[in-house]
Amino acid sequence: xxxxxxxxxxxxxxxxxxxxxxxxxxxxxxxxxxxxxxxxxxxxxxxxxxxxxxxxxxxxxxxxxxxxxxxxxxxxxxxxxxxxxxxxxxxxxxxxxxxxxxxxxxxxxxxxxxxxxxxxxxxxxxxxxxxxxxxxxxxxxxxxxxxxxxxxxxxxxxxxxxxxxxxxxxxxxxxxxxxxxxxxxxxxxxxxxxxxxxxxxxxxxxxxxxxxxxxxxxxxxxxxxxxxxxxxxxxxxxxxxxxxxxxxxxxxxxxxxxxxxxxxxxxxxxxxxxxxxxxxxxxxxxxxxxxxxxxxxxxxxxxxxxxxxxxxxxxxxxxxxxxxxxxxxx
Amino acid sequence: xxxxxxxxxxxxxxxxxxxxxxxxxxxxxxxxxxxxxxxxxxxxxxxxxxxxxxxxxxxxxxxxxxxxxxxxxxxxxxxxxxxxxxxxxxxxxxxxxxxxxxxxxxxxxxxxxxxxxxxxxxxxxxxxxxxxxxxxxxxxxxxxxxxxxxxxxxxxxxxxxxxxxxxxxxxxxxxxxxxxxxxxxxxxxxxxxxxxxxxxxxxxxxxxxxxxxxxxxxxxxxxxxxxxxxxxxxxxxxxxxxxxxxxxxxxxxxxxxxxxxxxxxxxxxxxxxxxxxxxxxxxxxxxxxxxxxxxxxxxxxxxxxxxxxxxxxxxxxxxxxxxxxxxxxx
Numbered sequence: 001x002x003x004x005x006x007x008x009x010x011x012x013x014x015x016x017x018x019x020x021x022x023x024x025x026x027x028x029x030x031x032x033x034x035x036x037x038x039x040x041x042x043x044x045x046x047x048x049x050x051x052x053x054x055x056x057x058x059x060x061x062x063x064x065x066x067x068x069x070x071x072x073x074x075x076x077x078x079x080x081x082x083x084x085x086x087x088x089x090x091x092x093x094x095x096x097x098x099x100x101x102x103x104x105x106x107x108x109x110x111x112x113x114x115x116x117x118x119x120x121x122x123x124x125x126x127x128x129x130x131x132x133x134x135x136x137x138x139x140x141x142x143x144x145x146x147x148x149x150x151x152x153x154x155x156x157x158x159x160x161x162x163x164x165x166x167x168x169x170x171x172x173x174x175x176x177x178x179x180x181x182x183x184x185x186x187x188x189x190x191x192x193x194x195x196x197x198x199x200x201x202x203x204x205x206x207x208x209x210x211x212x213x214x215x216x217x218x219x220x221x222x223x224x225x226x227x228x229x230x231x232x233x234x235x236x237x238x239x240x241x242x243x244x245x246x247x248x249x250x251x252x253x254x255x256x257x258x259x260x261x262x263x264x265x266x267x268x269x270x271x272x273x274x275x276x277x278x279x280x281x282x283x284x285x286x287x288x289x290x291x292x293x294x295x296x297x298x299x300x301x302x303x304x305x306x307x308x309x310x311x312x313x314x315x316x317x318x319x320x321x322x323x324x325x326x327x328x329x330x
Numbered sequence: 331x332x333x334x335x336x337x338x339x340x341x342x343x344x345x346x347x348x349x350x351x352x353x354x355x356x357x358x359x360x361x362x363x364x365x366x367x368x369x370x371x372x373x374x375x376x377x378x379x380x381x382x383x384x385x386x387x388x389x390x391x392x393x394x395x396x397x398x399x400x401x402x403x404x405x406x407x408x409x410x411x412x413x414x415x416x417x418x419x420x421x422x423x424x425x426x427x428x429x430x431x432x433x434x435x436x437x438x439x440x441x442x443x444x445x446x447x448x449x450x451x452x453x454x455x456x457x458x459x460x461x462x463x464x465x466x467x468x469x470x471x472x473x474x475x476x477x478x479x480x481x482x483x484x485x486x487x488x489x490x491x492x493x494x495x496x497x498x499x500x501x502x503x504x505x506x507x508x509x510x511x512x513x514x515x516x517x518x519x520x521x522x523x524x525x526x527x528x529x530x531x532x533x534x535x536x537x538x539x540x541x542x543x544x545x546x547x548x549x550x551x552x553x554x555x556x557x558x559x560x561x562x563x564x565x566x567x568x569x570x571x572x573x574x575x576x577x578x579x580x581x582x583x584x585x586x587x588x589x590x591x592x593x594x595x596x597x598x599x600x601x602x603x604x605x606x607x608x609x610x611x612x613x614x615x616x617x618x619x620x621x622x623x624x625x626x627x628x629x630x631x632x633x634x635x636x637x638x639x640x641x642x643x644x645x646x647x648x649x650x651x652x653x654x655x656x657x658x659x660x
Contacts (some may be wrong), residue, residue, distance in 0.1 A: 038405045082405070082628040091628070139574040140494045152594075156491065163596020164470045167629040170593040175624060177508050177519075178586045187589075187624050189507075259517075264482075264594060266493020294505060294517055298412040299497040 006071035007061075009054060009114070012121065012313075013046070015039050015095030015148075019046075019316040020053040022061050022072075025324065027132045029313070030065060031057035043098035047235040050077070051111045053124075067219045075117035076316045076322035078124030079104060085166050087307025088118050095148075119322045121315055123160045123169060125308070126153025128318025129271050131330070133309035136162075143263055143308070144171055144254075146274035149184060150192040153266065153318075160325070170198065173284075176256050194253040197275065204232055205247050212244035233279040244261040251283055257289020262295045262303055273308035279309075331556045336401035337391075339384060339444070340458075340650025342451065343376070343409045349646040350383040352391050352402075355654065357462045360395060363385035371633075380407070381441045383604070403659075404445035406652035409434060415496050418448050420566040423480075449652045451475075451491045451645055453499060455638070456483025458648025459601050461660070463639040468598040472591055473638070474501055474584075476604035479514060480522040480555035483648075484595065490655070494643030502526065506586050511556050525580050526557040527605065529563030534562055544572035550588050563609040580606075581613055585620020592625045592633055603638035610637075 010190070012019040015037060032126035035051045038045045054075065060254070061067040075310045080093040086309075088105025119127070126143035135141040139158045145151040150172030154161040161168045173185055180189035184198065193199050205224060208214065216235050220226040235243035256303030258270050276283060288305050295303075308314050324330035337360070337403045342349040344366060352361030368375045373597045383404065391397040410423040413628035418435025420583075435446045449457070455466075456473035465471040475481040480502030485489040491498045502522035503515055510519035514528065523529050535554060540543065546565050550556040565573035588600050606613060618635050625633075637643050 005371065014613065082626075138494075140524040154594075156486065161486065161595070163629070164598040165596055165628065167626065168594065168596040170596075170629060172624055173593045173626055174504070175506055178506050178583070178624075185626060189586075253508070256505050256519075260504040260590070263499065263503045264484075264591065266489070266495055266498040266500075268494040281510050294508075295399075296497065296500055296503055296515060297495070298495065299500060302495065 004267070006073060007067060008074040008126075009057070010316040010318070010322070011050060011054065011077040012120065012124065012178055012319055013037070013050060013077060014315070015080065017312070018046075018049055018053050019312060020050075020057055021313065021316040021320055022057045022318070023320045025329065027317070029174065030067070030271075031061040033057045034312075039095055039097070039229070040097050043096070043102060044128070046096055046099075047107060050108065051073060054112055067201065072114060074323040075108065075112060075321035076119060076124070077108065078119050078121040078322075081120050082279065083118060083120060085118050087169035088116070104313055115323075117322045117326045119160070119319060120130075120153070120166065120169075123150030123162070124151040124316075124322060125273060125314040126155050126169075126318065127160055127321050128310055128314035128316070129273075129323040130155045130158065130309055132317050133272050133314055134306050135149065135269050140265070140267045141269040141271060142265060142267045143271040143273060144172040144258075146196065146272060146276040147236030150196045153246060154267075155197055156265070171257065174257055174260055176253060176260065188315060190193045191253065191257040195249040195250050195257065200229050200232060200246060200250055201227050203249065204242070207242055207246070213241045215240045216243060229276060230278070233282060236279075236282060247279065247282060248286055251286035252290045254287045256294050258287065258291040258305065259294035259300065262299050264293065264316070266299050268303065270305045271308050272305070272330045273314060277307045336403060337397060338403055338650045338653040339405040340454075340648070340652070341380060341381060341384065341647030342454065342649055343367070343406065343407060344645070345410065347642070348376075348379055348383050349642060350380075350387055350645065351646040352387045352397070353402075353650045353652055354600040354646070355659065357647070359647075360397070361391040362575065363387045363483065364642075367426070369425055370427050371480065373426070373432060374427075376426055377437060380438065381536075384442055385591060389590065402444060403657065404447060404455070404653040405438065405442060405450060406649035407434065407438065407448045408449050408451040408649040408652075409490060411450050412497055413448060413450060415448050415492065415610070418446070446651075447652045447656045449490070449593070449649060450483070450496065450499075453483040453492070454480030454646075454648035454652060455603060455644040456485050456499075456648065457651045457655070458487045458488055458640055458644035458646070459638055459650040462647050464601050465599050470595070470597045471599040471601060472501070472595060472597045473601040474588075475601060476526065476602055476606040478527055480526045482539055484597075486595070501587065501591055502585055504590055506583060506590065508519065524583040525587065526610075529583075530559050530576060530580050531557050532561060534572070537572055537576070542572045545570045546573060560571050560608070561604060563612060566612060575610070578616055581616030583621045584617045586624050588621040588622035588635065591631065592621065592629050596629050598633065599631060600635045600636050602635070607637045614617040
């Protein structure tokens with residue numbers, strides 16, 4: 001690592017929020033903008049949101065802190081994919097309407113007059129946690145983003161694993177039960193089909209349909225379309241037996257997925273991020289137990305399984321770190 | 331890559347055979363010794379077999395080719411594990427009697443007066459195929475050794491993936507069917523439990539016990555303890571419907587495991603090695619089909635799934651390549 005450069009920008013383009021950060025090369029956050037993604041309003045709308053978000057933090061930091069745009073060495077952006085880093089192209093973003101074959105790097109370079117570096121969103125989150133978060137003292141880690149789907153990022157000896165065509169770390173699509181539940185990707189038995197928020201809700205509703213009783217009925221006022229993962233966790237905390245069973249099963253599926261990834265990659269740390277981690281020990285304790293039960297002892301015995309430390313910022317921080325990585329500064 | 335050094339030695343320590351090679355730094359084989367491992371006769375016996383095997387090729391090459399031992403820059407050895415590369419220690423080798431905490435590197439250095447470099451056996455095979463075999467034109471590959479168990483080796487950007495504690499690439503212990511068949515490792519549902527030679531035989535015998543008819547009964551003369559994978563493949567080639575179903579199922583499990591590893595690592599190539607690949611198209615055709623059906627399109631579409639090209643030599647060639655890798659010559 002050489003001397004810290006002046007400033008870098010990191011943008012996390014999510015289906016829900018766009019988070020933009022201005023950071024020093026040492027990793028301090030000096031400017032932040034976040035806005036809900038107008039994901040359904042088409043490609044151009046979201047693109048202008050990104051541009052406006054970045055312009056706003058650049059203008060603010062110039063006005064308030066006297067930071068000249070000349071001292072900004074580049075902008076990293078974490079985007080959903082599949083995408084091509086070399087081409088700077090988003091092939092397809094399932095949660096952003098109209099995002100098919102978007103030359104994101106070219107567009108942002110034109111609008112912002114900055115060097116632009118593209119990274120997959122979950123890879124960026126993993127890099128962010130490695131640089132400034134839960135993984136800052138380790139060199140080999142795996143991050144799982146637990147949300148509507150399950151994404152993944154893999155850091156090996158301090159570098160993001162991209163694979164041959166930038167599709168690596170699709171950990172949510174490891175098959176943990178061949179022939180099992182249908183996943184959003186169309187295949188059967190993926191980890192995501194069982195342990196994502198979508199999977200949790202599906203399994204809860206299936207149990208209700210089978211006639212299982214639960215205080216969740218009151219929580220959703222018998223309107224089951226209102227069920228959320230958070231409600232299931234809350235009900236589990238209150239001792240609801242169906243919800244406890246659902247949480248235990250979710251932890252078991254996650255533990256099995258983590259066991260497989262640990263057997264394959266032998267990381268030092270597995271970081272869980274996303275809404276589900278708010279459940280705390282309720283989920284982490286059984287996840288750790290099932291991971292240990294299902295992985296080879298030599299691979300798992302020293303692995304830490306921990307929550308992300310940068311909460312909503314890990315993706316944008318990792319996007320900023322991408323600038324340093326690609327320019328050889330980190 | 332710098333100029334090729336003089337000579338290197340590679341040893342593949344297997345539960346069945348010890349293969350030793352003398353190679354030029356460019357990868358030509360100039361001496362070879364192979365002998366059946368006296369695996370049950372204790373640690374010292376196998377150790378002296380290794381030493382004698384290496385001494386023999388060194389003496390022969392000196393006598394016949396005038397190769398001085400001074401021009402040999404080191405010896406690489408691929409060993410079963412778990413092991414520690416840094417410590418040069420074999421923690422435990424399940425198929426070698428008495429191999430617990432064996433300081434293999436120190437022992438061989440004392441006996442052979444050469445720099446010794448330790449590598450995991452399946453990692454060595456992957457490196458061998460990358461250097462001189464099926465993977466010589468790609469930088470990212472995964473190798474599966476299909477035998478009594480299923481081992482794995484992973485090459486990322488031309489380097490062996492070791493993980494934090496040298497246990498990476500235990501691909502046979504990815505869980506493909508949680509709660510499923512018990513594996514040799516004691517866990518349930520591992521790829522190895524289904525698709526190893528052991529798994530194939532177990533599933534065949536289970537079908538026979540269920541009353542399925544097969545020409546295998548004649549092949550083993552109704553002594554089912556004589557069943558082998560090879561007999562199942564031969565019967566499948568002859569059109570035996572039970573055997574065909576077993577082979578198809580084996581290919582399906584392998585395809586599912588390959589799909590998971592492709593989703594996680596996005597390699598350019600998956601190489602299968604071991605006895606099972608003798609079945610040729612009978613196994614490769616359905617394996618490719620099931621891998622494509624179960625992996626994400628963006629990850630699998632350009633992946634080649636091919637047999638190992640170096641047959642019984644890939645481990646020893648990779649062990650030799652380890653010398654070049656560790657000394658910065660490759």
